[in-house]
Amino acid sequence: MINRICTFYFTGTDTTKRVVQSIANEVAERLNVKEIFDYNFTTPASREETPEFKEGDLVIAGVPTIAGRVPNLLLPYLKKINGNGALGVAIGLYGNRNIDDCLVELRDLMSSGGINVIAGGAFVGEHSFSQILAKNRPDNKDMEIVSEFSKKIAEKIEREDFSNPEMVGEVPYRPYYTPRDRHGKGIDIRKVKPKTDMEKCIDCKLCAELCPMGAIDFDDVSKVPGICMKCCACIKKCPTDAKFFDDEGYLYHAHELEDLYERRAEPVYFV
Numbered sequence: 001m002i003n004r005i006c007t008f009y010f011t012g013t014d015t016t017k018r019v020v021q022s023i024a025n026e027v028a029e030r031l032n033v034k035e036i037f038d039y040n041f042t043t044p045a046s047r048e049e050t051p052e053f054k055e056g057d058l059v060i061a062g063v064p065t066i067a068g069r070v071p072n073l074l075l076p077y078l079k080k081i082n083g084n085g086a087l088g089v090a091i092g093l094y095g096n097r098n099i100d101d102c103l104v105e106l107r108d109l110m111s112s113g114g115i116n117v118i119a120g121g122a123f124v125g126e127h128s129f130s131q132i133l134a135k136n137r138p139d140n141k142d143m144e145i146v147s148e149f150s151k152k153i154a155e156k157i158e159r160e161d162f163s164n165p166e167m168v169g170e171v172p173y174r175p176y177y178t179p180r181d182r183h184g185k186g187i188d189i190r191k192v193k194p195k196t197d198m199e200k201c202i203d204c205k206l207c208a209e210l211c212p213m214g215a216i217d218f219d220d221v222s223k224v225p226g227i228c229m230k231c232c233a234c235i236k237k238c239p240t241d242a243k244f245f246d247d248e249g250y251l252y253h254a255h256e257l258e259d260l261y262e263r264r265a266e267p268v269y270f271v
């Protein structure tokens with residue numbers, strides 16, 4: 001019996017949020033669950049709380065795929081999950097290249113925290129680095145699959161089938177995906193940070209408020225003293241398009257992804 005559905009997600013550009021919330025809403029409707037609790041752990045302040053769940057919860061957890069894995073900057077937080085026997089669904093969003101081992105890694109983090117993961121899905125979202133790679137996804141076709149998946153989750157719970165399906169990915173997990181330049185040499189984008197066009201910036205502070213790493217200086221938003229995870233929230237959500245990356249390696253990688261992964265990757269789910 002499910003008493004509460006918890007959406008539990010990290011999202012830079014809202015594709016993960018859309019998929020997770022839709023699943024939660026549809027499963028809640030099908031199972032007649034009245035309480036939906038929105039647990040968005042994107043901001044640093046939200047990650048100061050320990051993620052705590054209880055028996056009778058269904059936790060729909062989602063993260064974007066970063067370098068083929070769960071974002072490593074979130075691992076200390078995700079290792080603190082207190083599932084207390086809740087049921088769970090693991091969701092990985094990826095930008096049309098590959099989910100690699102993100103979904104199985106998220107499933108394992110949830111299981112280690114005491115959540116019984118009864119379903120999982122890999123869905124496609126517009127790539128953080130691009131305005132054209134998987135543009136506007138998840139789209140209507142993706143959302144139909146989200147709906148089909150939600151129906152199967154609800155049916156599985158109604159049958160009281162709490163088994164753990166196999167999911168796409170390898171254990172042990174493969175190393176983080178490394179982009180390469182035209183000579184096959186690794187491109188290291190870890191230290192790359194966004195720049196600000198001060199002619200366009202209106203100093204609204206939205207970028208500093210949104211940054212999941214709290215990396216942008218509130219008093220001077222052109223400064224990024226903290227760690228940037230390249231989620232692109234500040235770039236895609238800037239009302240005046242003032243933020244941008246100009247690092248050569250980063251831009252090369254972004255354009256290469258657009259060229260190599262133009263084909264449409266389809267979502268997959270496991271129930």
Ligand SMILES: Cc1cc2nc3c(=O)[nH]c(=O)nc-3n(C[C@H](O)[C@H](O)[C@H](O)COP(=O)(O)O)c2cc1C
Binds near residue numbers: 013067
């Ligand atoms: C640093 C970084 C690395 C990424 N690595 C991958 C990847 O390995 N494979 C992939 O297909 N997409 C990758 N993506 C794209 C995101 O997983 C994808 O755009 C996702 O939909 C973003 O979710 P959000 O909108 O909830 O932030 C990466 C994005 C970022 C920021």
